[in-house]
Amino acid sequence: MAEAASLLNKTYFSGGTVAASIADIDFVQKRKGIEQTLEDGTISFLSISSLRYGFKIIDILTISAIARHTASLATYVRNKMLELKHSNEKNVCIIYGQDFKANYLKMGPSITFNLKREDGTWFGYREVEKLASLSGIHLRTGCFCNPGACAKYVGLSHSDLVSNFEAGHVCWDDNDVINGKPTGAVRISFGYMSTYEDAEEFLKFLQSSFVSKPAELNNGYMVNMNTLSLVDDWCQQAISDIRLKSITIYPVKSCQGFSVQSWPLTTGGLKYDREWLLQGSGGEVLTQKKVPELSSICTLIDLKLGKLFLESPKCKDKLQISLLKNLTHLSAEVDVYGQRYEVQSYGENVNSWFSEAIGRPCTFMRCSSSKYRSCVTNGNRDHLCRDTRSKLSFVNEGQLLLVSEESTSDLNSRLSLSNGNGKQQVFADAMRFRPNIVVSGSTPYNEDNWKRLHIGDAYFTSMGGCNRCQMINLYQSSGQVIKSKEPLATLASYRRKHGKILFGVLLNYEDDMEGEDDAIVERWLKVGQEVYPST
Template identity: 60%
Template sequence: MGPIVTFNLKRPDGSWFGYREVEKLASLSRIQLRTGCFCNPGACAKYLGLSHSDLLSNIEAGHVCWDDNDIIHGKPTGAVRVSFGYMSTFEDAKKFIDFIVSSFVSVPYQSGQVHLPRSIPYSSEGRERRLSTTAFRLKSITIYPIKSCAGFSVEGWPLSNTGLLHDREWILKSLTGEILTQKKVPEMHLITTFIDLSQGILFVESPRCKRKLRINLKSDSYCGGKEAMDLQAQRYEVQGYHNEVNIWFSNALARPCTLLRCSSSQYYSCLGKRGSVGMCRDVETRLNFVNEAQFLLISEESVSDLNSRLRSNVQKSSTGPQIQLNPLRFRPNLVISGGEPYDEDGWLSLKIGNKCFTSLGGCNRCQMINLDNQAGQVQKSTEPLATLASYRRIKGKILFGILLRYENDNEVGQEADSWLQVGQEVDPNFD
């Protein structure tokens, strides 16, 4: 075995880069690293300077092995490890050093200040005047009933106290308890969904199954009683289905799995500070099986700007196919148009029609947006995440789109007139 280097990186202000950030960016440069505590929590705690109370606090905050909680209370929970072996070359080492320099090393300005490369440019100068005369419109609404499966777009849809009615209300779980997502099971995009509200039925199809599955939205289709389940600092009450439903999904994914539906949820811990970059999940509203918040909003102009950058990168390198991204590649609930790219970054709140929403900040993107699900096949690449990392990265996050919370005055269920409609005006309040 060759030399092994274990390390963490610090920003100029003394805060730590999380090991997940290093690992994510390394993968975009096609560098494979190992991160975490490397199955040695005792040595990990010793060299990271974690006390017994730190370890207990991390566990109480929900930290477990292999999760993404790399910084808790300002301290790293693990480290990065790079290994060199018999087949490693000088070029391998140089590639790694070049990656560290280009992605993390600070560059001094002439004034003596330091600038960390690849951070989001943002200026509020002139925004108030310009945004007050800009017309934003809601261009599309998309619901994803089953987490990580394909969604469907509509002209109008009701709101509920969990967001869009029935959005991410179902989840697929392996027999070992693992939650299935496209990052691990890319074939999930082949499962298409549609909800007919008038019939009260969720329709599900897959090219691997001859029969279209019909799931009654009423509770009489469940099997067994409610059970508790913890996921991403959220405790859910879920209900399962008869074997017939589970067998259908097992055939669709070519692996045993079960379908679960959320009946209620309750937040029980928080890993971040609300209002900061990389904040924790929304703690003030009910959530279905979403990663962070009830809604994800994407701007057509921001996607257009990203597409221009992708085309420019291809022209500079003279290699690789042209990439033209559709906004739905990012699995948004809401797509808007109007204004300039990234106007949404500075919004504090907004109204769509007469419904009010609060912005919870930028959405941290992962490798899932690198999956191209065209023509029934899944192709993996480093784009668009690599390009986003070059200009949309801040404090360990690669941000694109914003997260929203619906400010629903009605505590239970949905209001009779709580519908969003494509074409409605979007009126933002901004930073």
């Protein structure tokens, strides 16, 4: 089927079918999947049933009244945004398509903009989108399927667009600032149901989240709250008696993990960690953010038996999979988050079990090799790929994730303060963040400063902080997956740095074994081992 589809000479494209395009020259890169290339937009079937009621409301309110209402709200917000200043009097908001001579009705109900920091650098639109979601504000980000206007207003040349694509940037990813330039923008729109209170809420959100605050007097010293390190001064104490508190392995990406007292290390980090994943029928990687049912699949590996055991409340039987790599199974190369992997697939019985467990068709895959993964790191684009040398399984960035018990306790103390006024109590234990290793005996956020760790006879390099997303807001209650705003909203209030909300640190194992044979295991991590960090 794929070979036949490649013969089709499609002479046009529209939203959702391309990875990158340039409006005024013949440059277009189509998406790789067959269905992605052919699906020009998505028909909103669910909205068809609402058409009659929508037209009825328009008849009652009239188009002219709706236009006056929405344009007046947009004009009010637009003017207030232009008044926002940082403490150094620099503008916060850059509004595109602004025409002060135009009639306010002609300017329409939408505002497209980007935000700048006090030092003149850009806030990425993904950061704005993430924080807006936590505040209950819905907006759009990116290029809005309008590559010509996007490139014109954000100042992207042809060479910028091509080099961004070659560096791995595609229109739906999270690379919102590359080489100091935004790759898209933010857009808010008002409708007939929008109110003045909505407008004020949005302006309050901008003020609290992106406008720098004046320097404050702290213990006799002037301190700029926006330039403080994420690690408090009192955290710079001497480190002593730090120990490995727990070890958790997550064999299948986004499924439940299991805790162990000891576990072997290989060239890819903890053995078998995130070595399997599920791929949807459209070729997409399935995660809890898209498929919450993944969180109910239990996993366990028995090293002596050499088997992976899986259990789901939706499946009558447990599934057993041999850990031995069966070379008779089909092998292929797949793209996962912009990296190339050689994978091994399984038979229909395995895929059927997982499809029943999550309620949708899927394919179960195992990482055979990541030696084909590549990443462009020329110039200043190293932020597009955290690591290009170490062997990775299906992890997002680093091989292991470390979380500190003390940092988790500090977060919970802040959550308890923010849970007043009758709000439901929120508690986040360390496992909420899906760490591989949890340490105790340090001070809150001291791990931010660690450059290298020595645990037992193994050494690890810190890859920096872990950027958190909405996934940490998902938790299970009575068999149901519940989504809240916490703890990400509280973390965003004090753990934002360079457009990221950080909690925990990513580690790579410093493997000095020669050769590439993963079967050779020389070192183990054990609960209770002392941890020696260096800064």
